[in-house]
Amino acid sequence: MQTFERIHPVEFQRRFLTQDTRLSGREFSQFRPLHIVKGSIGTAQGSATVRMGNTIMVCGIKAEVCEPDVKRPTHGYLTTNVELSPMCSARFRPGPPSDEAQVASEHIHRLITPSVDLTSLCIEENKVVWALSADIVCIKYDGNVLDAAIVALVAALENLKLPEVKVDPATGVVEAGAEDGVQLGIVRRLFPATFALVDDNYLVADADDAEEQMTSASLLVVLDDQGQMVNVWKRGTGIISRDTITECVAAAAARKSEIERALST
Template sequence: MAAGFKTAEPLEYHRSFLKENCRPDGRELLEFRTTTLNIGSISTADGSALVKLGNTTVICGVKAELANPSVEGPGKGFIVPNVDLPPLCSSQFRPGPPGEQAQAASQFMANVIESSEMLQTEDLCIERGKLCWCLYCDMMCLDYDGNVLDACTLALLAALKNTRLPEVVINADTCSPEVNLEKRRRLKIVKHPVAASFCVFDDSIVITDPTAEEEQLSTSQLTVVTDEEGRLCSMHKPGGTSLSGERLQEFINRATARQKEIQKLIKKVIKSITSTK
């Protein structure tokens, strides 16, 4: 009976739970799904991380390549994020070039990198005006069940913290770069941006960490990115109804609390790995 009601009237089905201050999966309205993190999962990458947020699963691999600095930034390197939402992660995505949602996610990640200043691109410069690192950060969703932006942001941050760049020197005689794969250095992560996503039902009921079904049924969505200092780094609102200033502040406060939770998780995972080596 419940399954039939859910199929025939999905919105009313969700409302029947929301009015009791809970959700169909048993969570409270402002409760995030279980978050798990694994780093160094891709041996062929310079850095990698796998994130599970409930059923939503995202893997990020960082590949470092040598490049020429731009004329505008001769003392800087590059960070190029890309989000892939392939058909294997959900039936709602089709084969072919990146869809609108994947493109928006990639742009969101680029905005987070720039606005949060999580990494100084000057640290990626090897020799001013001649040689720098370009970090290709590829995020692929393996299982899509909503809130892919939170998962991608965490996967990117953890993968960059796991990244080790080989030592490079420019040969004075040949003027060509020589890469020492045996000697590597960590990236200096300056800030730790964390995303927290929210949905609003019927312009009044707020939930966090929405599933794919909750995203489709909500009247408004918002993703808030904050760092460890409580600084607002970025916001993403893909349409929907407008939100009041009070509600926005409520989201920012909850996002700040989420940032602290995630930073503890990252420290715990990194500590457990280093202690076993």
């Protein structure tokens, strides 16, 4: 059995799919267990580790002071970077960020920016603001890093605590205040759920690495705190019908409850 799986991995997976089951034993609509640990990096202002099945993502947020954009004098900055290195999977090569990592970074940044109150990063209007840099690193890759990365970022932002600082009016130097750190204001949480069209016939939730190798299309559904749809993003050439998309949105609502519980523990 193991020899056949190594030599013919696609056909091996297909034998399970035709029996309405998955190699992992999960049902098609079943997501993997989600575990979140906040504050996992002591040197970061905010951090979180997310484990989703065998996929592990760590997000660390560092904060620096800088001058604001002249057009947005009361707004700070937030940048995101997703790292997928050979350390997490042999499918990634050393060197510049892969296309997958760059696309993930850009899409997550577009999603998270409206969810964060950037005015809460203002220290003194027109003079000093916080610049946050969120590094989201894959420690172990077993599929669906986008969901894990988004959840890790949201959890790290909830864990973020910025030092109390003030600007000396005489010198303009930023000094540490006597007060403890302050929490960042998050406008809304994001709750992702990704579905994959495997072997052009089977729609599965939260595909693992082996299933992704057979995926012709994927659909990311992101909901907010109120269960409202924030984003639907289809990738790949496979065809996903409107009825199927509607089913995915309904399944994403159930997944939202699971993520909420994990964030609250």
